[in-house]
Amino acid sequence: MSNVIYRDAAVADIPQMLAVWRQFWAPQRYESNLERKIRNDPASVCVAECDGLVVGTVIGGYDGWWAWIYRVAVHPDYQRRGIGSGLLSEMHRRLAARGAEAACLIASPANAAMAGLLRRVGYKEKEDRRFSLVF
Numbered sequence: 001m002s003n004v005i006y007r008d009a010a011v012a013d014i015p016q017m018l019a020v021w022r023q024f025w026a027p028q029r030y031e032s033n034l035e036r037k038i039r040n041d042p043a044s045v046c047v048a049e050c051d052g053l054v055v056g057t058v059i060g061g062y063d064g065w066w067a068w069i070y071r072v073a074v075h076p077d078y079q080r081r082g083i084g085s086g087l088l089s090e091m092h093r094r095l096a097a098r099g100a101e102a103a104c105l106i107a108s109p110a111n112a113a114m115a116g117l118l119r120r121v122g123y124k125e126k127e128d129r130r131f132s133l134v135f
């Protein structure tokens, strides 16, 4: 496998990002916010690029109080190669650079891949499907 690059998403990446998401999720109305999010705050939307393709995504947000992470996804053809971990590390670095001390995300503990990934990188499981990590 070629090297994986973690970089800011660009508006031109949106079709490939949606193609990754469609592997797992039905279309959501709020996805129409993605272009605005990328234009307003490109560093908060990160993609993993491999072989010239967008193969993974992560979105982060920090409001000065809590940091939240959304849409961690890796195309099935590229899973179990460390890309999910790499996306989280990259987003943790970006959020910490903005002053965040911890991050939260919502994931079902029944999602074995996500729960396994989160435990592997040190997240603690809280109530109500919330996982958190102190940087």
Ligand SMILES: CC(C)(COP(=O)(O)OP(=O)(O)OC[C@H]1O[C@@H](n2cnc3c(N)ncnc32)[C@H](O)[C@@H]1OP(=O)(O)O)[C@@H](O)C(=O)NCCC(=O)NCCS
Binding pocket: 024, 071, 072, 073, 074, 075, 078, 079, 080, 081, 082, 083, 084, 085, 086, 106, 107, 108, 111, 112, 113, 114, 116, 117, 118, 120
């Ligand atoms: C969760 C997801 C992002 C993981 O991506 P990935 O690139 O395969 O993750 P990594 O290769 O970095 O995995 C790191 C560790 O996480 C754990 N893990 C990953 N996939 C797993 C699986 N299917 N079952 C159990 N543990 C898993 C393992 O400990 C793994 O380390 P190992 O490969 O050395 O055993 C990917 O499975 C995915 O896109 N799932 C669908 C989308 C989704 O559900 N996102 C979360 C929404 S809340």
